[in-house]
Amino acid sequence: MAGSVEAGPMTKVRHDRPTWAGRVPRHKIAELYKKEALGICEEVLIDDVGIGLLVRIEHIFRARKANSGLASCPLCQREIPHDFDPAFQLRCESCNWELTWTEYQKSFQGKHLIASGMTAFLKEYVKKYKVARSPQEKLILIDTLIHRYHWELEGGLTGPGARDLIAGKPNEVIDFLNQLSYGTSSSPEILATRQEWLDKVRKSRAQYADAVKERELKDEKKRQKAEEKNRRRTLKAKARQAGRAGRSNAGEVRDGT
Numbered sequence: 684m685a686g687s688v689e690a691g692p693m694t695k696v697r698h699d700r701p702t703w704a705g706r707v708p709r710h711k712i713a714e715l716y717k718k719e720a721l722g723i724c725e726e727v728l729i730d731d732v733g734i735g736l737l738v739r740i741e742h743i744f745r746a747r748k749a750n751s752g753l754a755s756c757p758l759c760q761r762e763i764p765h766d767f768d769p770a771f772q773l774r775c776e777s778c779n780w781e782l783t784w785t786e787y788q789k790s791f792q793g794k795h796l797i798a799s800g801m802t803a804f805l806k807e808y809v810k811k812y813k814v815a816r817s818p819q820e821k822l823i824l825i826d827t828l829i830h831r832y833h834w835e836l837e838g839g840l841t842g843p844g845a846r847d848l849i850a851g852k853p854n855e856v857i858d859f860l861n862q863l864s865y866g867t868s869s870s871p872e873i874l875a876t877r878q879e880w881l882d883k884v885r886k887s888r889a890q891y892a893d894a895v896k897e898r899e900l901k902d903e904k905k906r907q908k909a910e911e912k913n914r915r916r917t918l919k920a921k922a923r924q925a926g927r928a929g930r931s932n933a934g935e936v937r938d939g940t
C-alpha cells in the first residue's frame with residue numbers, strides 16, 4: 684500500500700540551477716584584523732573566514748572547469764562533459780536532473796568566479812590551509828592570499844586578487860585592504876605582507892598611470908597626424924582650385940582631374 688499512488692522521485696525531472704559560494708563579506712575580514720591588532724585570537728572567526736575562502740576557491744575551480752567543457756551536477760557533483768552548444772542538455776541520470784548549458788552558464792556569469800591570474804595562489808592556499816594547525820598559521824595564509832594581485836607572478840599587477848574573494852569593486856577592495864587595522868600586537872609576517880601590499884599598490888598604480896600616459900601620447904600623435912593630413916588635403920584642394928581657375932581663365936576647362 685505504501686507509496687503505491689505517489690509519484691516516485693525518479694519520475695519528475697529536476698532543473699535546479701547550480702548555486703555558487705559568494706565572496707567573503709568585508710566586515711568579517713575587518714573584524715579579523717581589528718582583533719589581531721589588539722592581540723586577540725578569535726579562532727571561530729578565523730575558521731569562518733578561512734573556510735569561507737576554501738569553499739569559494741572550490742567553486743572558482745568548479746566554474747572554470749564547467750567553462751572549459753566539464754560541468755557538474757548541482758546535486759551530486761558528478762562531472763558532465765558538454766560541447767559548449769547553448770542548447771546542450773546537461774544530464775545526470777542518477778539525480779534525474781537536467782539543464783541546458785546556457786542556463787547553467789548563466790548561473791555563474793558575472794560572479795567573479797574565473798579569477799584569472801590567481802591560480803597558483805588559490806592552489807597554494809588550499810594546500811596549506813588544509814594542513815594548517817594553529818589559528819595563527821591560518822590567519823597568515825588568509826592574509827597572504829587576500830593581498831595577492833592578479834598576474835603578480837608575471838609582473839602584471841593588473842588588479843587586486845581579493846576582488847574575486849572579498850566583495851567589492853577593485854578600488855573599493857584596495858581601499859578596504861589599505862584601511863585594515865594593524866598594531867604592535869600584529870604578527871611580524873602580517874606586518875611584512877602589509878608592507879609588500881603597499882608596495883604592490885604603489886607599483887600597480889604607477890603601471891596604470893604609465894599606461895594611461897602612453898595611451899595619451901599615442902592619441903596625441905594620432906591627432907597630430909590627422910591634423911597634418913587634413914592640412915595637406917586643404918592645401919591640395921586650394922591648389923587644384925587655383926589651377927582650375929587659371930585654366931578656365933585660359934579657356935580650357937577640364938573637370939575631375
Ligand SMILES: [Zn+2]
Nearest residue numbers: 756759775778
Ligand atoms: Zn547528480
